[in-house]
Amino acid sequence: EIVMTQSPATLSVSPGDRATLSCRASQSISSNLAWYQQKPGQAPRLLIYDASTRATGIPARFSGSGSGTELTLTITSLQSEDFAVYFCQQYNHWPYTFGQGTTLEIK
Amino acid sequence: VQLLESGGGLVQPGGSLKLSCAASGFTFSSAGMSWVRQAPGKGLEWVSAISDSGANTFYADSVKGRFTISRDNSKNILYLQMNSLRAEDTAIYYCAKDLHDYWLIWESWGQGILVTVSS
Numbered sequence: 001e002i003v004m005t006q007s008p009a010t011l012s013v014s015p016g017d018r019a020t021l022s023c024r025a026s027q028s029i030s031s032n033l034a035w036y037q038q039k040p041g042q043a044p045r046l047l048i049y050d051a052s053t054r055a056t057g058i059p060a061r062f063s064g065s066g067s068g069t070e071l072t073l074t075i076t077s078l079q080s081e082d083f084a085v086y087f088c089q090q091y092n093h094w095p096y097t098f099g100q101g102t103t104l105e106i107k
Numbered sequence: 108v109q110l111l112e113s114g115g116g117l118v119q120p121g122g123s124l125k126l127s128c129a130a131s132g133f134t135f136s137s138a139g140m141s142w143v144r145q146a147p148g149k150g151l152e153w154v155s156a157i158s159d160s161g162a163n164t165f166y167a168d169s170v171k172g173r174f175t176i177s178r179d180n181s182k183n184i185l186y187l188q189m190n191s192l193r194a195e196d197t198a199i200y201y202c203a204k205d206l207h208d209y210w211l212i213w214e215s216w217g218q219g220i221l222v223t224v225s226s
Contacts (some may be wrong), residue, residue: 034212036151043201043216044151045141055206055214087151089212095167096211098151 002090003028006099012107013078020103021073023088031067032092038101039084047086048073075104108132110202110217117223122192128185128202128217136160136180139205141213142187144198144222154200155187156211170196192224 003026013019020088023033031051036044046055049069061076075082083106088099113124126142141156155176156165164176175188185202199221203213 043219044213045216046206046212046214049206049212051211089151091209091211096153098153100150 001095002029002097003096004088004090004099006086006088006102008079008102009100010103010105012105014107015078015080017078017107019044019075019078019082021075021086021104021105022072023073023099024052025069025071025090027031027093029071029090029092032090033066033071034089035062035073036087036089037082037084038087039081044087049051080103080106108204108215110204110215112200112202112217112220113201115220115222117225118192118217119226120193120224122224123188124192124222126187126200126220126222128187128201130183130185130202130204133204133215135178135183138207139210140178140185141203141205141211142166142176142185143201143203143213143216144196145201145219146195146198152198153211166186167169184187189222192222194224197224198222 003023007022033051035048038044052064085101109131111129142154157176161178173191177186199219201219202217204215206212206214
């Protein structure tokens with residue numbers, strides 16, 4: 001089973017700044033990675049798939065990059081609604097697995 | 108797209124529960140569907156998936172042999188029959204719709220339903 005490790009566990013960033021979230025895979029997953037955002041009391045929302053393709057309706061300030069074992073979600077010009085928990089999910093190897101999440105909090 | 112779960116609640120260890128997910132706003136019979144759960148304060152865990160026709164089903168090792176996923180395409184409803192429930196099955200259970208042309212990437216989610224397994 002592929003282990004997905006997200007870092008940092010918690011990231012404190014000021015509104016308007018850039019946030020960079022990392023997801024590391026225990027073996028190569030090519031670009032088969034999705035990112036989800038989850039706000040308190042809500043269901044997750046798909047942000048990015050195929051490592052860098054934004055899902056429908058996702059603002060351009062969200063971008064994904066990387067391949068292999070190191071992948072990144074970047075959020076520029078942070079808005080108040082962006083502070084949430086972010087999960088990565090690999091779908092290159094069965095069983096598909098999630099990272100443990102990064103909490104993006106207001107600094 | 109709307110996905111509305113129901114059927115959750117409190118059940119004793121060893122008991123059973125059946126979750127339902129009523130779908131609307133898309134062609135249900137053309138979509139792969141899954142159940143994904145989240146224990147309180149924890150991360151996400153995929154539980155089970157079913158193909159659009161219902162012919163193929165898949166389970167996480169943690170629930171294999173205890174849970175059964177099914178669907179009724181005439182009623183646009185997804186089900187999860189949960190038997191031999193354990194304390195570690197306590198979680199919010201989400202019904203989720205596959206992203207078009209992808210398997211087990213979810214573009215739409217229900218609001219979730221809480222299942223609590225406790226004596």
